[in-house]
Amino acid sequence: MMPYTPEEVRNAVEAGPITEEYRADAKRVVEQLNRLRATEIASYLQYKQHAYTAVSLLSSALKSEFAAHAEIELQHADILGERIQQLGGMPVYSPTEIARKADEEGVRAEQGATLAEMVTENLMLERRQVAAYTALLREIADSDPTTARMLGAILAETEKHAAELADYLKRTTEPSR
Numbered sequence: 001m002m003p004y005t006p007e008e009v010r011n012a013v014e015a016g017p018i019t020e021e022y023r024a025d026a027k028r029v030v031e032q033l034n035r036l037r038a039t040e041i042a043s044y045l046q047y048k049q050h051a052y053t054a055v056s057l058l059s060s061a062l063k064s065e066f067a068a069h070a071e072i073e074l075q076h077a078d079i080l081g082e083r084i085q086q087l088g089g090m091p092v093y094s095p096t097e098i099a100r101k102a103d104e105e106g107v108r109a110e111q112g113a114t115l116a117e118m119v120t121e122n123l124m125l126e127r128r129q130v131a132a133y134t135a136l137l138r139e140i141a142d143s144d145p146t147t148a149r150m151l152g153a154i155l156a157e158t159e160k161h162a163a164e165l166a167d168y169l170k171r172t173t174e175p176s177r
């Protein structure tokens with residue numbers, strides 16, 4: 001015989017991992033995570049598009065770099081989707097919703113005409129994500145430590161991408177004076 005009342009069991013099933021010690025607003029966290037997920041999907045599409053376009057022999061290294069980044073963006077979208085589900089939310093999946101949420105974060109998949117333009121677009125997108133992840137991480141660091149750790153892991157990879165892209169532009173762009 002279980003020492004729990006039917007109501008306790010019902011509540012536990014309803015709440016899943018969220019206990020009375022969870023101090024964040026799960027609904028708000030889910031909404032923020034879905035916005036980040038939308039930017040990751042836009043980022044995936046942008047990197048893939050750039051990988052398709054960067055076909056010349058000269059840019060084969062960049063092509064595989066774009067493709068590798070694209071895979072990581074999809075992983076980020078996945079990690080966020082899993083966490084959203086754990087928190088009782090619905091991972092965003094409708095293309096129109098994804099476009100709207102990404103747009104609210106200032107992210108739109110872009111297709112530059114030159115490699116330098118593409119790298120710049122990627123750098124700008126990564127930097128927007130760095131800012132958004134950092135802000136949310138700071139907000140929920142104590143109230144939702146699991147989500148915060150997850151954000152920290154994605155943030156580290158996002159900063160790495162931004163640094164790589166900035167380094168590429170430093171190496172390849174002529175000083176303008």
Ligand SMILES: [Fe+2]
Pocket residue numbers: 040043072073076158
């Ligand atoms: Fe990402």
Ligand SMILES: [Fe+2]
Pocket residue numbers: 043069072073126157158161
């Ligand atoms: Fe990235």
